[in-house]
Amino acid sequence: MEKFFPEINTILNQLQVTHEKKNKVVSAEEAVRVIRNGDTIVFGGFAGVGVCEEIAGALEQYYLETGNPRDLTLMFAVATGPGNDTRRGLNHLAHEGLLSRIIGGHWGLAPCIQKLAVENKVLAYNLPQGIISHMYRNIASGKAGLFSQVGLGTFVDPRNGGGKLNEKTTEDVVRLMEIDDDEYLFYKALPVNVAVIRGTTADTDGNITMEKEALTLESLSIAMAARNSGGLVIVQVERVARAGTLSSRQVKIPGILVDCVVVARPENHWQTFGEPYNPAFSGEVEIPMQSIPPIPMDCRKIIARRAAFELKPNCVVNLGIGVPEGVSSVANEEKILDFMNMTAEPGVIGGLPAGGINFGAAVNAAALIDQPYQFDFYNGGGVDVAFLGMAEADRAGCVNVSKFGPKLAGAGGFINISQNSKKVVFMGTFTAGGMEYIIEDGRIVIQKEGKFRKFVEQVQHITFSGPYASKSGRKILYITERCVFELGSDGPELVEIAPGADLQKDILDHMDFMPVIREPLKLMDERIFYPAKMGLKEDLLDISLENRITYDPATNIMFANLAGYAVKSANDVRAIGETIANLLAPLSHKAYAIGNYDQFVIDPDLIDAYSAMQQTLVEKYFCKVSRYSTSAFLRMKLGDALEKRGVPPHIYESPEEAHKFLRN
Template identity: 30%
Template sequence: MRVSERIGLVGRILWWRLNWERRDLDYRPPGTLDPRFMTAREAAALVPDGACCLSSGMAGNARCSTLLWAIRERFEREGHPRGLTWIAVGGQGGRGRAPGSVEEVGLPGLLERFVSGHVETTKAMLAMADAGRLELHVMPQGEMCFALEAQGQGGDAIESRTGVGTFLDPRCGRGSPVTPGAQLQLIEPAGDKLRYRLPKLQVAVLAAPWADAEGNVYFHDAATITEMREAARAARANGGRVLVTVAGIIPADPARISLPAELVDAIAVNPRQEQTILSPQQGFLPLFTPDGDGDDAAAIEKLRFINRFLKLTPVRGPIECALARLGAHVFAQAVQPPAGVNIGVGFGEEVCRELYQSPLRPDLTFTTETGVYGGLPAPGIYFGAAVHPERLESSAWVFRHYQDHLDATVLGFLEVDATGNVNVSRRGPRFMDYVGPGGLPSITASARTCLFVGTFMQGAKWALEDGRMVLQQAGRPKLVDTVSEVTFSGREALKAGKQVWYVTTVGAFRLGADGLVLEIVMPGLDVERDIRPHCGLRFALPEDGPQVAPASVLTGENYRLTWGTGAGG
């Protein structure tokens, strides 16, 4: 990247940081427009007390900031609306730091109940839960999308095998409630399945790029679509309201209309609205759209620079890079081409980068749960978007696509136990430590091969010496006898005939009928000296002992992936 480009990106970042709290809630575009066009404050006045609301978007993509600010301001000024139930399918928080996220409505009295797939970033809601002032629920993102879709079609609930045998299953777990004494249970047993439902949606709060003067809404030039269509149809079917914030008004184009005017009640124009974090919609980044310039290398370098500059994502050192290469090595051995692949946040992104830059790339189609299809899933703060996707679909579409076409998923983990169960949802005992299941239960229910990638110990220190992995200081085991919470059931995965791998700093374990088997070990490590004493679960070895990973996995030298054999070198 040229110096001038770096300076330009730094300027964009500084401008964004200095202006991220600026807002004009009374802005009304000039000209003769459909009556649906109103100020953000006027739109916020349409939200009744006790309503069930939903905001769209995920992470830094398509945030509904101006409407969220207006709803919060109205409550602080008038005490209304109050007692809301709020639904956010994907993670939409600002970690208690960035303004304009769904945390704007995280106030006692304003919010009574919060339902989401991923709650780790919504620190305001978690603090309320810790204080006993919020009823907190979690559900798998796929089933949330399907339940919204069902409401739009006049239904009430959907049935699914997703979540059976996990904490989501009331027969062996708590179901949807995270906080005690919850008024609702949104997940119920239904034979060998689970029945999922959402509260009846009454207000959909959406962020789209554009509208025309007649009140039609357009999604083109967005970075993600998520659940906007499903939410609008659900709110309308329930007799509710649809509030949309857009960045500007464009000429009508009947062929490109995404939400017809009859599905919309209010449109608030916010000229400063973002396409994604750091990128105003009116100066949107084409690299996140199907119509981009296709220069993947330049786009990836740009996003890496932004992530490194902001220091909001972990810095990956040589050990973490070796772990990502091992994950790609196992993927190349375990998965058959051509393959549809879902990529999760964290180490999943690092494995994806190795695969994307490898000779395997032509046989791979990457996706994420936001509905982006093809391209390279964007890293770090841009997770949920993709670099030069083939197309953008809704979240419901992609989760349904997964049911028949998902060959593999690469995800992270917090804990793994002796029966292959995985915990990604609970970091610790407090509600402030809670993460939620995200899309993992829905994704792993569909995937034929599941790869979980993470460090072997928390806080351990490793070194690479002469092409060998060396343990310098042990840490806290992440492979344990029993996980704190079962987000993924190893037993159910085996019953479904899935292939499951756990790729760690010390090597790769495969899930067998009797538990974990250490199939691959990193060069330089001794099983009895370096692995077994620091593992909190019993694992088996193959009859001939584990394979030693190729030296190139550690060093990166002569690292080249081949289907069926993995890495050479």
């Protein structure tokens, strides 16, 4: 600690706030006085959630009164703020002189600090949210930085600017490196001198619990980073308990990491900027999902409804902020929310993610984990389908959501998620700025076009690289209220058009480039444009066997989609076998086969009969078979039964693994 704060013990002793030797409770005004000129200060929190309002306000007031501290480096994964220029959240720190450098992930809800960067008054960097979240762990463990492929091809890539946001910023903090013929980015670490984080309850030894917090974020990693940099950790809480009275199971930040505890006034410790306290956000109660009202039938809902067709049973979903928030609402209206797993990057798994100023929290979440672990999962490809915003898209399929002239939103977790999810769905209106339309009789009619085109020749900022993504072979969609594009080898291909939309007048005339038009051009499902429920639950689960089992002559692959199918009788076993036999018997050769067994249910007494049926099919019709299911139990039970009959099970956890087996 003495490395960065040689006088800290003297300062804390002078505060004269202790009633006993280990009491770490101080006022916000006293805590901020130990911040020195030139320090690097990290603030926790996520948008409008978990804001350290008491401490941020005290730091601003101290600077305005004394002119100190000066020249701070501010670092955050997601800036806290109300979304306007009200002095709340990190907007408190938006003073030239107080800050000299800002390194942030998502800047969107703190426009006052955006302004400092845009006006060239501070050094400013935008790095991926997941990179910053992981960087705290690497700083804590003494690493020089972080290697990752996240950011390649985007504005974070040194070949495209290296994350620098203005002319004043010249120093490189990101380097391009090659390891075993693969490209990586190296993100340079820096010591953390002051950490400002938040909890619910502290004891006088500084142990922190988070029982009423909507998110736990990377608070533990931030505290460790500061402590192991020789820095200071300040924690804002709601209340204080006597030392030794907190349950060790509930302590999220141990007292050995904490220097100062600040008890906030109630008005400065809301659970989110939108809710003083909602027990459903912190997992203390569950609310009935039917009590959540449907969203209005407008173009944003039209986009969300079309996107919801990309949901599959048992899929893991990420939802971005803005238009994508509507997908969870549509899934709830359609009664299919329980058949998939919604997630959000700050650590929410399951439930219904919240929107607006509460974004990041969730109602009835199944689990809440620390943000760095969520990005471990995301970076490794754990998301089956990501629904993300789209402010601009260009001829190459690149997307910009991070910077537009004087507006600086920042990338947030967009780069991590879009680069690593198995399927990506970008969502946004076709034009922006005053578009007027009506939705009637299952059609959309554009009455007045928006002022600003969103499909441009070249985006201003590459937050998603189309050329980099096209190499992966993943499905990438761009969904608007009037048409749908899919990323192809030559950029976005127009694949669907809305009923009522005119191809030339409503689409091509308002694009800066001519897209590839895939023939035949399909109509978007007309159910999207009627206010009644679309029947997605029936689409997901009540599919006839004939529609579940298909054969593609071009690849010679039979696909059996048995997701959510229940085998309850010998007749069900016989029906599956006969349907496959009727489809493949006319062929003069054997076919490859792949089966989707996600949420497949079979009576235990029928497993042997089912395996016998599969054995017959393998002998007569299949040259090679693979299967997949996320259920380890089903993989084991069905695999054992098939092996007993001499049938290699080849049951994998993901469709990618199953398809790879067939190709090899």
